Amino acid sequence: MNKDKKSLFRKVNTRARGVHHNFGGDFKYSRNQKRESVEQTKGSMHGKKERGLDYTPLFRFLQSKVDTEWNEVFSEAISRLDKPEPIFWLVAENEEDKKDYVRIGESTYFSGLYVDNDGKLQLTKPELDAKDMKPLCNCCTHTLNGKVFGTK
Numbered sequence: 001m002n003k004d005k006k007s008l009f010r011k012v013n014t015r016a017r018g019v020h021h022n023f024g025g026d027f028k029y030s031r032n033q034k035r036e037s038v039e040q041t042k043g044s045m046h047g048k049k050e051r052g053l054d055y056t057p058l059f060r061f062l063q064s065k066v067d068t069e070w071n072e073v074f075s076e077a078i079s080r081l082d083k084p085e086p087i088f089w090l091v092a093e094n095e096e097d098k099k100d101y102v103r104i105g106e107s108t109y110f111s112g113l114y115v116d117n118d119g120k121l122q123l124t125k126p127e128l129d130a131k132d133m134k135p136l137c138n139c140c141t142h143t144l145n146g147k148v149f150g151t152k
């Protein structure tokens with residue numbers, strides 16, 4: 001098999017995409033402080049400590065492998081990553097880790113995944129669709145699996 005061994009992550013210029021606001025935070029008085037995104041109480045917020053690396057290609061790869069043998073997906077993903085952890089930001093390792101969706105960046109979401117009893121990768125909530133989701137603010141483009149909220 002002539003596999004595409006392109007990396008599933010990319011380096012990013014984090015300065016160019018600085019955090020511009022926090023939901024519920026007081027942006028006006030904090031512009032000179034070093035900002036950290038507020039940890040969500042529900043769901044999960046990942047990636048904030050991974051400055052400079054963007055795993056979007058991995059997340060798109062995983063979404064494209066729904067209903068595929070997990071062992072194959074996993075070994076290919078591993079071979080194209082610098083470390084395995086980002087895989088498990090999306091893919092639940094056990095039942096209680098399952099999430100409908102995972103927030104990756106300030107307004108970037110991907111569907112949560114898990115491995116079913118047949119060893120195949122599945123969506124935790126297949127009916128979740130960007131078109132049914134409403135953004136939390138108007139100043140950011142919110143996306144689910146790369147699709148803008150409220151669009152088909």
Ligand SMILES: [Zn+2]
Pocket residue numbers: 021137138139140
């Ligand atoms: Zn915004």
